[in-house]
Amino acid sequence: MDLDTVRTFVAAADAGQFQEAAAELAVTQQAVSKRIAALERNLGVRLFTRTARGAELTIDGQAFLPHARELLRAAERAGASVRPGRRPLRVDVLTSRSAQSGLMRGFHRAHPDIELDVLMLFDIETAVAAIRSGAIDASFRAVAAPGRPLPEDIESVRVLDEPLQLLTGPAHALAAARSVTLAQLTGHRIWMPGIVPGTEWTAYYDDLVTEFGLTIEATGPNFGSDALLDTIADTPALATFMGEHTRLIWPADHGLRRIPVTDPTPVYPHSLLWHRDNPHPALATLRAHLAATTAGHDAAGTWAPRWVIPR
Amino acid sequence: MDLDTVRTFVAAADAGQFQEAAAELAVTQQAVSKRIAALERNLGVRLFTRTARGAELTIDGQAFLPHARELLRAAERAGASVRPGRRPLRVDVLTSRSAQSGLMRGFHRAHPDIELDVLMLFDIETAVAAIRSGAIDASFRAVAAPGRPLPEDIESVRVLDEPLQLLTGPAHALAAARSVTLAQLTGHRIWMPGIVPGTEWTAYYDDLVTEFGLTIEATGPNFGSDALLDTIADTPALATFMGEHTRLIWPADHGLRRIPVTDPTPVYPHSLLWHRDNPHPALATLRAHLAATTAGHDAAGTWAPRWVIPR
DNA sequence: TATAGGCACAACCGTTGGTTGTGGCCAGGC
DNA sequence: GCCTGGCCACAACCAACGGTTGTGCCTATA
Known part of the structure; x- marks a missing residue:
């Protein structure tokens, strides 16, 4: 045809x-x-x-x-989608199941007439380069890399502090807990095979580890989210962190538990990055939408690395 | 490309x-x-x-x-959509704004996995021929033509009795009425330029006219729904009939009035027609869905021609 | 019955899109 | 540092597709 x-x-x-x-x-x-x-x-x-x-x-x-x-x-x-000038707004998110995708879905519902393209770039380096080159219009990134401030021409605003939850299988020692403190996690094995060394993810969890004395393992090949959840569900001694808004798709019988973490609650600070001079009209709309819908979060009792973009 | x-x-x-x-x-x-x-x-x-x-x-x-x-x-x-065998279910409706389209939208919401093609054929003759030839799987038709019973191999079931309402402009004599009786409409000009002679629409309104002594004009070229609504809105002496569930799109300032008709309420008897031997699996699903969602209507106080498919 | 409007078939031809053959470039191993 | 293997790009060639012109047939309409 x-x-x-x-x-x-x-x-x-x-x-x-x-x-x-x-x-x-x-x-x-x-x-x-x-x-x-x-x-x-x-x-x-x-x-x-x-x-x-x-x-x-x-x-x-x-x-x-x-x-x-x-x-x-x-x-x-x-x-x-690839026409230079007046192409859809291009936004980079971490994964399709992250809270960031949820924010973009909300934006799309509020402005269904605005054409969107959502991509997933590798890390913040790539994202910043893409923003500076004009290849993308905005990027949801958790944080800036520590010790490496954003370039002058990149602006940013923190749009969502997403509480991390503990994800365990049904046989885990903490599976029945209604909530856990960070101190209680000392000695428990936290497994995060999706973490690629050198990305801002690693920096975030490195800080979390050093500050609260946790044991986070990033070892082993990452076979994807499904394999991770399978393993978590089947291994009593293993748990992982997961954003509160992260959507999971897993077989219902796995019996996975999501347990809130407190004292303090580690929050993942999602920020929006964009180029100072980007003229895309939809970018202003997106920023206004995010400012309106994500305002008024309470930072009390939460933890985030000191080097992240301030609120 | x-x-x-x-x-x-x-x-x-x-x-x-x-x-x-x-x-x-x-x-x-x-x-x-x-x-x-x-x-x-x-x-x-x-x-x-x-x-x-x-x-x-x-x-x-x-x-x-x-x-x-x-x-x-x-x-x-x-x-x-045109592959013979295992193509989407093809259903014929009167217009895209009719109650029938509403029924099909409901069916699509209930069974989003079932592929649908909705068409609008000219009249019941065409529809029956298309059903018999296998070109379509089902047809929403208001009624069978009087004196011409459906062929043996066509089955049918009445799925919705849609009350007719009077549609008037703001300056019409009945514009302020909360409801009108059929008797009150004697002498008023009812204009239905969409009615094509020889179709089952005509038969329906012919019966309505002879039984209640109304004056229905089908004269004049049909310039489409927009033009009809414009005229109705601007002409104090003119009104038209419209199904209760018919969705209208008209400029908000037209000030059109929808007035229920009583004693009795003329109802437009939407029926589903299909071929006795049609093997399309989605057809059975559609029939089951319609049976489940449209059951239990009350026929008391309503009027429909005697020659329509019985409930 | 003549006419006009519209579609299909046939013949012809240029351009497109495929293949084979070959060269360049980069990464990894000796 | 050089060789080698893997992969992509360019050139030449050729068939086939898709366009045009010319023409015939069919059917409403006067």
Whole structure:
């Protein structure tokens, strides 16, 4: 199936005759006839009934028409997604299941007319470079890297402090706890195989470890979220941290427990980064939306590294 | 933009290299290279960065990828819509704003996995012929034509009695009424330019006219719903009938009034028609859904022609 | 019955898109 | 540091697709 052919089909359906569609498309009537015939041959059904004064859609043609229009719209959107200038707002998030994705979904609900492209870049280095080059418009990053302040031309605002919860299997010693303190976690094995050395994730958990004397293991290959959850569910001595808003998809019978952490509650400080001079109109809308919807969080009783972007 | 090229792009992005994508698509590596180069030339952006051991997506490529996948899905759905056997369930409705569309939206919400194609055929003759030929699976029709019973192989069930309301402009004599009786409408001009002679609509209103002595005008060209509403809103002496569930889109300042009709309330008897031997699995689901959601309506105080499909 | 409008078929031809052959580039191993 | 293997790009060639012109047929309409 060829998009030009589909375009021809839609034009012919709208015009009600091949001649007029041909004029619109600046080709001959014979070309339209051949294209439609080829499309009908490919699909194996007749799309038009040819009459003495034109061509009208068969029932198959009527059923096909909205799909054809949708196909053209999809093509238009695909092209627009990389068109320089006036392309959709490009925002980088950590993962598709993070709280950041939730924020973006909320933004999309509030502004369904604003075209969005959500990507997942590797780390904050890549993200900052992409922002500076104009390849992306904004990035949700947890934190700035310690000792390495953001460049002058990158602005940022902290938009969400997401409490971390302990995720355990049903046989874990703390599985029945309604909440745990950071002190109680001393000696327990916390496993975070998704942490890539050198990223801001590592810096965050390094600080957490040194300040509260926890044991966090980042060893072992990361086989993905599913494998992590499987292991957590089956291993009584193992637990992991997970953002309160992180959406999980796991088999219901795993019996995983989410346990709030207190005294203090470690929070993951999601910030929005963007370029000072970025003129994308939707960027201002996004910033305003985030400012309006994430205001008024209480920082009392929470912990975050000192080097993060201040509130 | 060509769909084969987009398919190639997705394959290359998934494989991480052109060579493997070429093998999957059963073409040479050079062909893949040329296709990607052509796509990049068309879009005006680089989609891959070529490395010594493959090709990885640029940020533009990452933004484009989900759109490309959606494009292919749309193409797949478009093809499936006319594939004989196992195509989406095809249902014919009166108009996109009728109560029937509301029923289908409800069905889609209840069964989002069932693929649907909604069409609007001309009249019940066409619909019955389409059902018998297998071109469509079901049709929402108000009624059977009087004196012309449905063929043996067409089954039907009445799914919704939709009360008719009077629609008037703000200056109409009845505009302030909280409800009107059919008797009160004698002498008032009811205008229904959408009624095509020979269709079951006409038969319905003919019966309504003869039984209650109304004056219904079907004269004049039908310029569409917008023009009808404009005229109704501006003409004090004119009113029209409209289904209670019909969704209107009109400028808010028109001041149109919807007035319930009583003693009796004329109801438009929407029925579902289908072929006795239609094996489409979703058809049974649709019938079950309609039976479950539209049961228990009260027929007391309502009027419908005697020749309609009985409840 | 003549006419006009519209679609399909045939012949022709240029361009597109595939293949084979080859060269360049980069990473890893000796 | 050089060789080698893996991968992509460029060039030449060729078939096939898709466009055009020319023409015939069909069917509403006068």
